Amino acid sequence: MIDDPVILNDWYTVGRSSDLKEGGILAARLFDENLVLWRLDGEVIVWRDRCAHRGTRLSLGQIKDGQLACPYHGWRYDKGGVCTHIPAQPNTQPPAKARATAYRATEAYGFIWASLGEPTRDVPPFPEYGNDKFRNVIAGPYEFHGSPYRTIENFIDIPHFPFVHPMINGDPDRPDEFVDYDVITDEDGLHTSPVEVFQPFADHRGIPAMAKYSYRVLRPFSAYFSKDTGEGNLFCMLITLTPLAPDDCIVWLHVAINFGEELTDAQIIDRQDAVFAQDKWIVESQSPPEISLDLNTDLHIRADKFGVAYRRWLKSLNVDWGVTQ
Numbered sequence: 455m456i457d458d459p460v461i462l463n464d465w466y467t468v469g470r471s472s473d474l475k476e477g478g479i480l481a482a483r484l485f486d487e488n489l490v491l492w493r494l495d496g497e498v499i500v501w502r503d504r505c506a507h508r509g510t511r512l513s514l515g516q517i518k519d520g521q522l523a524c525p526y527h528g529w530r531y532d533k534g535g536v537c538t539h540i541p542a543q544p545n546t547q548p549p550a551k552a553r554a555t556a557y558r559a560t561e562a563y564g565f566i567w568a569s570l571g572e573p574t575r576d577v578p579p580f581p582e583y584g585n586d587k588f589r590n591v592i593a594g595p596y597e598f599h600g601s602p603y604r605t606i607e608n609f610i611d612i613p614h615f616p617f618v619h620p621m622i623n624g625d626p627d628r629p630d631e632f633v634d635y636d637v638i639t640d641e642d643g644l645h646t647s648p649v650e651v652f653q654p655f656a657d658h659r660g661i662p663a664m665a666k667y668s669y670r671v672l673r674p675f676s677a678y679f680s681k682d683t684g685e686g687n688l689f690c691m692l693i694t695l696t697p698l699a700p701d702d703c704i705v706w707l708h709v710a711i712n713f714g715e716e717l718t719d720a721q722i723i724d725r726q727d728a729v730f731a732q733d734k735w736i737v738e739s740q741s742p743p744e745i746s747l748d749l750n751t752d753l754h755i756r757a758d759k760f761g762v763a764y765r766r767w768l769k770s771l772n773v774d775w776g777v778t779q
Contacts (some may be wrong), residue, residue, distance in 0.1 A: 464569060469566040
């Protein structure tokens with residue numbers, strides 16, 4: 455179990471709601487914990503993926519009469535995690551220890567969220583979700599075999615646009631064309647004043663523009679931006695990670711746009727697939743995989759100011775999982 459209350463007591467995406475039908479079962483992983491997700495009467499239930507009897511993965515089982523049955527010996531667990539039936543000894547009351555380890559679960563923005571601890575806040579906010587002026591599209595998941603922190607740091611990094619995303623998010627011949635900005639830290643995390651940057655392919659329609667980004671880091675592994683490409687056109691994104699290890703994570707995206715009725719969902723997803731494939735190999739190439747919260751360890755320049763603010767913020771939270779001090 456993770457010995458870091460800041461990281462432990464938070465919400466993490468572990469799947470798409472649409473992938474878990476009524477009476478369905480999914481396997482997932484969060485940190486080093488294998489999970490079983492199942493849905494009964496519309497409710498999502500998340501447990502450790504382990505039968506109390508012989509440790510078999512319950513995600514390989516099936517739902518019978520509203521209970522989850524282990525595939526090995528048929529032990530059945532009710533939605534509260536209590537073993538109610540042992541087929542080999544049907545007339546014997548199952549022992550009190552025969553129960554599944556249950557975790558907190560909820561659903562939001564088309565995702566299933568779970569926590570291995572005791573979160574004191576709701577899932578990170580996504581203001582555009584449920585707004586009928588915006589179309590919502592989920593992209594990913596993408597497997598990043600690199601640091602979850604470096605993945606978030608990459609997401610909020612402006613200077614890499616011309617080099618990692620040439621002629622999409624930036625122009626290699628104009629690498630310094632972004633306007634300085636402010637970073638604000640408050641009880642909700644970090645956010646920036648609008649950051650202006652020239653983009654050759656500013657939105658999903660291939661239109662060049664001086665885009666204005668407003669970034670937020672909501673949790674250590676969740677961030678957001680709203681991009682104004684002119685004429686009131688907004689492209690917003692929530693990124694949320696499933697951390698698996700200090701050098702491994704899964705990236706989930708939820709996109710909201712209020713323009714481009716002619717665009718298909720596939721076109722919106724294709725853009726994210728292309729951009730995050732470019733980011734993936736960069737993040738996976740970084741070493742060491744852990745980021746350092748000692749700002750004297752790495753080189754930093756003024757253009758890195760939001761990434762530096764992110765590291766300072768993590769240090770102020772006393773985060774110690776997956777980082778070096």
